[in-house]
Amino acid sequence: MAGSGPMLEVKNISKNFGKVRALRSMSFELEKGKILGLVGDNGAGKSTLLKILSGDLQPSAGQIYLESKATRFKSPADAMKKGIAIAYQFLELVDIAKVWENFFMGRELTKRIGPLAFLDVQRMKYLTAEAIAKYGHTFDIEREVRELSGEQRQIIAVTRAIEANPEILLLDESFTLLSLDGRKDIVNFLGEVNKKIGITMIIVSHDLELIKTLSHYIMVLRAGEKMFFGHTDKISIDQIVKYMLP
Template sequence: MNAIEPIAPSEPPVKGTAPAGTPLLEMRDIVKRYGSFTALDGMDFHVGKAEVVALLGDNGAGKSTLVKMMSGINPPTSGQILANGKAVQFRCRADSEAAGVETIYQDIALVDAMSITRNIFLGREIVKPGGFLDHRAMEEKTIEILGSAVQISGIDDPEKEVGFLSGGQKQAVAIARAVHFKRNILLLDEPTSALSVRETEHLLAYLRELRGQGTSSVLVTHNIYHAFQVCDRFVVMSHGQKVFEAAKADTSIDEVTYHVIRT
């Protein structure tokens, strides 16, 4: 049986959509060079309030470079970054965290040999007078976190080692950590690649729930069907540039697939 070809759009592709209101985070005319190689070339990108944005494109499109830049890991060669309408510089993770950005990587960046409590408060530990760790306060707060914003099924012990959790449970712990520390933008880099079907559905449900609570997300994924389940807007990249952008109401899976494949 021959493969079904994606349907080409009947009109020229929309290259960009103007932000509605002041974005939580905006990247303007971003360029990133590594010697003679240009990884990002005049890239514009924004995230609005209570919005889930899909960042799509083939391998080498520049998605990971853009995510690292929004995470504060990789400063731009040129261009402007704005948080809530004000120009900022992302030179390190602390800068992006101060702007309310939390990144959840494909490998989740949790420490398997440490408990859920220690992972949630890693680098942000609650201390007693004198500098000693307040283990009881952190454990009590973890119990509250696990049962509130992002409920994590199958976890009833905050002292359980993260290495014994499933992939979906680990993702949920990372999201719960971000929500607890009041991040208003979650960057998720291929979060469903190692998850089961059920865990993937739970993760997408988390993103919908968080959007309803005012938290925005950027979903980097190769699975366009997953993106269409939860995302409000789609941005397609190729060779470091934005080649297509449209709101969900103005496009279709066939059209988005067409632009991802043709790049």
């Protein structure tokens, strides 16, 4: 499969909401294992693009290719089945539930006792601790999520999203809760994840500093149009800002 073309190809994707043209014939390619940073002002079309890639929205026109195969994501579940995982802005965690409960929510493990299926709590706890430890972190999985720091919450959301071994991980603005130190931790963590499992990532953020350190490629959007796509080294933060502003 290696070298058989890009992991993801987006070709002439448009999305209209009534008269509003949220995306205008957008095209780009992304190789396997690379991180793409997606930046732009509010309303530039970042979220719309992400929603199309995660199956939440259908494009008005255009085509998506996954490993050179034309694909449509009919729903988030369909996209997930085809190897797309997403961690949202608000991380989709239940604050008053424990770490391991959040980690396995929606895909709980059970064991059978006679005809009945009961939760396999021990195994879920063990696997949660193991998954988090894999990227060099340890924290008490018995604690409620609300007691954790922003970066710990981020780590749970991301490790949970990549549990199913997706091909592509989409991260939507999930860094807004972080402290300066926390941000550094997350950059290291995501870099580690990317290296360790060779996962392709698309990251949306307003934090240009973070995007610049983490991404291999950067794409700048403005009013639904692609203003720049290129290697991170080829663009400075000042230039990114220039592209973002009208």
